[in-house]
Amino acid sequence: MRISRRSFAGLLAASCVMAGPFWAADGLAQAVKRQKPPPGALVYFHYPLDGLRVPERFTVRIGLRNMGVAPAGVEHAATGHHHLLIDTDPGPPGRPIPSDYNNIHLGNGQTEVVVTLPKGPHTLQLLLGDHTHTPHDPPVMSPKITIYVR
Amino acid sequence: MQRSPAPTTAKLSFVGLANNDRVPGKFTVRFAISGMEIAPAGQARRNAGHHHLLIDTELPALDRPIPSDFNHIHFGGGQTEAEIALTPGRHTLQLLFADHNHVPHDPPIMSDRITVEVAADPAEKPRSAAAPGGRVFFIDLKDGATIPTRAKIRFGIEGIAITPAGTMSPNGGHHHLLVDAEVPALDREIPSDFNHLHFGRGQTEVELTLPPGEHTLQLLLGDHEHVPHDPPVMSERIRVRVVDMAQAVSATPAAVGGRPRTAAPNDAVVYFIYPKDGATIFPSSTIRFGLRNMGVAPAGVAKPNTGHHHLLVDVPTPGLGEPIPSDLNHIHLGGGQTERRITLPPGKHTLQLLLADAAHVPHDPPVMSERITVTVMPGGRKSARRR
Numbered sequence: 001m002r003i004s005r006r007s008f009a010g011l012l013a014a015s016c017v018m019a020g021p022f023w024a025a026d027g028l029a030q031a032v033k034r035q036k037p038p039p040g041a042l043v044y045f046h047y048p049l050d051g052l053r054v055p056e057r058f059t060v061r062i063g064l065r066n067m068g069v070a071p072a073g074v075e076h077a078a079t080g081h082h083h084l085l086i087d088t089d090p091g092p093p094g095r096p097i098p099s100d101y102n103n104i105h106l107g108n109g110q111t112e113v114v115v116t117l118p119k120g121p122h123t124l125q126l127l128l129g130d131h132t133h134t135p136h137d138p139p140v141m142s143p144k145i146t147i148y149v150r
Numbered sequence: 151m152q153r154s155p156a157p158t159t160a161k162l163s164f165v166g167l168a169n170n171d172r173v174p175g176k177f178t179v180r181f182a183i184s185g186m187e188i189a190p191a192g193q194a195r196r197n198a199g200h201h202h203l204l205i206d207t208e209l210p211a212l213d214r215p216i217p218s219d220f221n222h223i224h225f226g227g228g229q230t231e232a233e234i235a236l237t238p239g240r241h242t243l244q245l246l247f248a249d250h251n252h253v254p255h256d257p258p259i260m261s262d263r264i265t266v267e268v269a270a271d272p273a274e275k276p277r278s279a280a281a282p283g284g285r286v287f288f289i290d291l292k293d294g295a296t297i298p299t300r301a302k303i304r305f306g307i308e309g310i311a312i313t314p315a316g317t318m319s320p321n322g323g324h325h326h327l328l329v330d331a332e333v334p335a336l337d338r339e340i341p342s343d344f345n346h347l348h349f350g351r352g353q354t355e356v357e358l359t360l361p362p363g364e365h366t367l368q369l370l371l372g373d374h375e376h377v378p379h380d381p382p383v384m385s386e387r388i389r390v391r392v393v394d395m396a397q398a399v400s401a402t403p404a405a406v407g408g409r410p411r412t413a414a415p416n417d418a419v420v421y422f423i424y425p426k427d428g429a430t431i432f433p434s435s436t437i438r439f440g441l442r443n444m445g446v447a448p449a450g451v452a453k454p455n456t457g458h459h460h461l462l463v464d465v466p467t468p469g470l471g472e473p474i475p476s477d478l479n480h481i482h483l484g485g486g487q488t489e490r491r492i493t494l495p496p497g498k499h500t501l502q503l504l505l506a507d508a509a510h511v512p513h514d515p516p517v518m519s520e521r522i523t524v525t526v527m528p529g530g531r532k533s534a535r536r537r
Contacts, residue, residue, distance in 0.1 A: 046423055046438065061423065063438060068486030069446035071456055076448045079486045109445030109456050111488050 034137035050145035072107035080128035156255035160185035191226030215252035280379035284310030315350030353515035414513030427522035449484035
């Protein structure tokens, strides 16, 4: 059921163009000290799951194992906040996660988010960021899943 | 009027309902016809007709259409059963078959007239008991007080616990605020309308908007099914005078007893992603929490619209005005965790989620889930609860 990555390369390219200027613009994040996640930390989708057909408006529910959630800006050991990456790849790991339509920040510690997507296939990926929105080292990241909006 | 002929062998009777039966106030009556067929009213067919139920009335004249009123119920669509509601006391019921013109057949096809008795008090289902001494009251609002058109009304409770609607508990309930209303019937669900406000999620205050003038307010606690307790837990009915904000001299109290609770959005919901109510789970299971319209923050972090989870195992809802206790039955997820692996001995257990603020005090309104019951299957290696 999984469709080939190539078939929506155009979509990806478009989103990268959109996201590009953010990384180009920020030069301050060069030497951010990245947090170490606790052992066994894992972020995953409760819903939707890979390959699922979903309505245009649906709730993404996020699970997190062996770690806690804290709002952005709160420095607390073994915590982070969720980011939902839609139709995009994670950026360079040492940089803060950009904030745009493709990188949805759940900065208040939310564990679910309602998204509305146009019909067709889309990719979703979860990436945890620390208090400065920077991914951990190694990143706490879900596999990229593909869903079909009907 | 022309009457349709009917076979003499046709028989009409009630199903499962006999003379002198005791019945609840609302029940389903079923009709059985043999030797004839059922046809909707208006369809002229040989040896066919439709039912009529006569309640508390003699037989009508048989040579004209059966009247249509509260005592003569027509089933012109060909129905063979009906749910009827009767007042307490004795009632008579009789079935009468009639043709397409609602005229009884010749000879008339009818059942025996039976008498049923509706119990005076629907005592089949006992009301939830309330411990003596349980009471509800208005905080800082006295009889005769003057309040602005938009006022915050706070509810106090003593000797009985607050549990959300839907959650059964031995000595718990949720508030109802009766505005300009008499005490409703205590043996049934409290009505839900503008005069009977439900606080099914365990809220202990409300922003009430009332037109200027005299109004009455009363609190009435309801159990998991919104039915008042036995004895009912209710406050005095107080009279308040509502005056327009503009000229209102701040007569409302400012100081509120107890510590201030952190506000939560009204639509915040905490729920179990896993397990669901009634599920059978492994002795060692990961309990997963969902939170809607709020965020998670570790304990100690005071940020608006955030809180941290507490998993309550086999305990009633704790007091909502104080920090949630921390012990084996009140599991704190102070690190902002959204799931927890627990090990339980086999058997039935209850689980409930309760969100609390930086200081472990539940929000106002409290963000808590229903208390669910799960069955832990036997055969685990460990039967001691971990941590």
